[in-house]
Amino acid sequence: MAEKAEKREKAKRADDNVVFVGKKPTMSYVLAVITQFSEGAKEVYLKARGKSISRAVDVAEVVRNRFVNDVKHTIEIGTEKIQGEREGELNVSTISITLSK
16 A cells, blocks of 8 residues: 555656647746746656647747756657547647756
8 A cells, every 4th residue: 555655646746847738828847847947856857748849949938048058958750640530540749848957
């Protein structure tokens, strides 16, 4: 029983440093990243798919250029296959940007 609670807590901590970028304004995501860093996170992961990729890049650049100048970043890009409602299988582009102090 204690093992399950410990596994859930570890999984929860792993997801704490992930910011999923969507349709909200860019500064909302910038604030989320800055909050993660101020709470002691060494790495924050920005993840986005499709049309939100450009917003994720904007968030990373605003954080690097305006707020935290000593941030390093790595970028991973990829494609996910998802089931579409009409056409069947669709390819959706993805990006994962790791910001680390």
